[in-house]
Amino acid sequence: MLNNVAVALVNGVAPFELGVFCEVFGTDRSEQGLPVYDFAVCAAEEGPLGSGGGAFAIVPAHGIERLEEADLICVPADREAPVRDYPEPLLDALRRAVDRGSRVLSVCSGAFVLGAAGLLDGRSCTTHWMHAEALRRRFPRARVDPDVLYVDQGPVITAAGTASGIDACLHLVREEHGAEVANAIARRMVVPPHRDGGQAQFIQRPLPRTACDTVGEVIAWMARHLDGEITVEHLAERAHMSPRTFARRFQQETGTTPYQWVLRQRVLLAQELLEGTDETVEAIAGRCGFGNAAALRHHFLRTLGTTPHSFRRAFRGPRAAA
Incomplete structure (x- = not known):
């Protein structure tokens, strides 16, 4: 005892x-x-x-x-x-x-x-x-x-x-x-x-930097288009590589896959919007490329261990979350 x-x-x-x-x-x-x-x-x-x-x-x-x-x-x-x-x-x-x-x-x-x-x-x-x-x-x-x-x-x-x-x-x-x-x-x-x-939910994870120019321009494009559909095939085309070569090079230079990179950046953007704006969760889901609030909630909970509403309440207070 x-x-x-x-x-x-x-x-x-x-x-x-x-x-x-x-x-x-x-x-x-x-x-x-x-x-x-x-x-x-x-x-x-x-x-x-x-x-x-x-x-x-x-x-x-x-x-x-x-x-x-x-x-x-x-x-x-x-x-x-x-x-x-x-x-x-x-x-x-x-x-x-x-x-x-x-x-x-x-x-x-x-x-x-x-x-x-x-x-x-x-x-x-x-x-x-x-x-x-x-x-x-x-x-x-x-x-x-x-x-x-x-x-x-x-x-x-x-x-x-x-x-x-x-x-x-x-x-x-x-x-x-x-x-x-x-x-x-x-x-x-x-x-x-x-x-x-x-x-x-409290860890700050800024946009990963890469010193190599091979995928740097593509990463910058990805960051500007998180609200749209992003496929390896499209990214490889922009980088003038085959999808397999692009995926391998991306992993070498960022330490993660294109899919995981995009997912993490979408969650980061959602965090910023939940904390800094009054937009609805549905609207934020659209701006971040999740499509709907249910998908945002799923990935938010899986990545951060909390829900978008709970995150907003923690960082902006219960009145903002309501």
């Missing part, structure tokens, strides 16, 4: 992610009949710990030895995570925690701490989409999924960025105490108990 929760801090800790753990697990809500955790914030390094941005310093009440009692160890983000090393006593404490059956939970770049402890090897995990490639390079045995809000892999839970830490914490509460308790805590925090979709 999850009763004892400790947060391990290093220099450069991100205040928001620390605050998430304090709010979910460190707030006494016993007057509502909600669980109360034995909660502690622990220093994994010596001296006052600087916050991300250096606006203030934090002096935790406990040292790293407090981690030995925890059923759950939380690791918030820190601003130097992609390149820095971590204290070996902290990494040892995390490994021992998992060995004795405790859980560990990272948020955002806190995943680099778990990776340094070897706890991501062979496991699915996530981090903020901006750090996903760096996490993959530094810990090649980790299976990094940059599209999800959080991943629960047995004793190791990793959350994407900032608010995704709330999602992961409420997931743990829901698993330990049931949906009613998780929903009550979410209401106190004035946050949704569960969010639709994943991190994919």
Whole structure:
């Protein structure tokens, strides 16, 4: 049972992610009949710990030895995570925690701490989409999924960025105490108990660039004509190649197929129009080359893990979505 929760801090800790753990697990809500955790914030390094941005310093009440009692160890983000090393006593404490059956939970770049402890090897995990490639390079045995809000892999839970830490914490509460308790805590925090979709809807994927002129002009033409029918045969004709040669060359230079490229750019355009205009979903579907709202919804959901209406509500508010 999850009763004892400790947060391990290093220099450069991100205040928001620390605050998430304090709010979910460190707030006494016993007057509502909600669980109360034995909660502690622990220093994994010596001296006052600087916050991300250096606006203030934090002096935790406990040292790293407090981690030995925890059923759950939380690791918030820190601003130097992609390149820095971590204290070996902290990494040892995390490994021992998992060995004795405790859980560990990272948020955002806190995943680099778990990776340094070897706890991501062979496991699915996530981090903020901006750090996903760096996490993959530094810990090649980790299976990094940059599209999800959080991943629960047995004793190791990793959350994407900032608010995704709330999602992961409420997931743990829901698993330990049931949906009613998780929903009550979410209401106190004035946050949704569960969010639709994943991190994919927040990732910025600009138009791929190619340094080669072989398909560059064709790509520019494709980007201007997303609302029309685009076939490999037509593209090959514009590039003065056979369809097979064009498809092979396109894959070599862009890393994807013409079909997948067009589909991704159509979804990107739909995102821009949903966020920046008042056009109906049906009209946007036509402008993006999907033909109708049903097709747009299908590809939007498959690519981003959420619906066009949910995306518009998230980025423009419920009044715009209506």
